[in-house]
Amino acid sequence: MTETPEPPVPAARPDTPEARPDILASDDDRTRAEVRVRAAVESGRLALDELGPRLDEVFRARTRGDLESACRGLPEPGPRDALVVDRAPTSRSFLVGIFGGFERTGEWVVPPKMTLWTMWGGGVLDFSEARFSSQETQIRSFSIWGGTRMVFPDDVEVDVKGLGLFGVFDKSATRRIGKAGTPRVAVRGLALFGAIVTRTKALRRRPRD
Template sequence: MTEQFGPSDEAKQAIPAVSPDHDVLACDEDRERSAERVRSAVADGRLELGELDGRLTAVYRARTRGELAVAVRGLPEPGPRDRLVVDRAPTSRFALGLFGGFRRSGEWVLPPRFTAWSMWGGGRLDLTEARFCAQETVIRAVAVWGGTGIVVPDDIDVEVKGFGLFGAVGGRGARKSARPGAPRVVVKAFALFGAVVTKPKGR
């Protein structure tokens, strides 16, 4: 009987499999996804802040998907809220509550500029599961004898500007996220005998 030499079954299992697209050239979207994994890992405490620049440099210098895989080695895949800025069409650009109400919630996509009017009515913008077309989004909220509530999650930066004339503009949800590279939302509000209130998730 001829004895055959080669790796045992156990050894074969120990050899890491090479992804079929290992040598495929990486595109900008591949790099951005990988960069977001690195930023998320720093925000979660998986990576030290000092490792951020080195990892990101490796990501943006990578020419193939195999090199990207090396740059993000040991980091978890993005979760459902990890990619907040997306290349998708906006769900809507305008909301109007006129003698009635409006509501935007769930996983919807905001444009770089969004306008909300509440006139003798009310409305609610819930950004808890929202995605964004740009790194910075401006929401113009006007309330005339009405009210608009804006719910913001804790993984985005929020700034509230504006004033109320016989009304109120509330910025309880205004704050800077601890997450590196977080999207930024600027609320520009005006309230006349009404209110525009920005509040954090869960309140």
């Protein structure tokens, strides 16, 4: 018995709603276009004096085609674009590890101010995949007979100043970039019979177009 082959699935036509540029733009569409323009300025792909006119085009856009015109010549944002986001923090600003610990890793949104306490316990903050809710982030870290470890990506500016009293306050992650739009984290505190360790993580970069 000969089986009848199934008909092939037709390819999407260029006039489907997803492909048509005359579809009205949503607020999410405009937000993505705004991020795309700002990321291009921060990376040096677009001159600063072009930011205002391009954003005006984004805000005036009525259709997806208008948004593509506003983003002409610009690539889609990559995974490390827009490090400062207009989103609510996803972590509490006060973290305590007493006879226990705390951990923040993966994708999370950092509050503008954080206070960390470890006492006979430990804590880990990994900012490698984090986004920041403010251009300037202030972290106060105190460790008494405990330990705290912070890992920062190498595209974030970090300033570490603290005192290790019968303990260790490590400043290895201190890094100045001096590039406009770069998030800056200031770490201050005290390690008393404990340790506060900071490290820098080198990130893999996608090749520039």
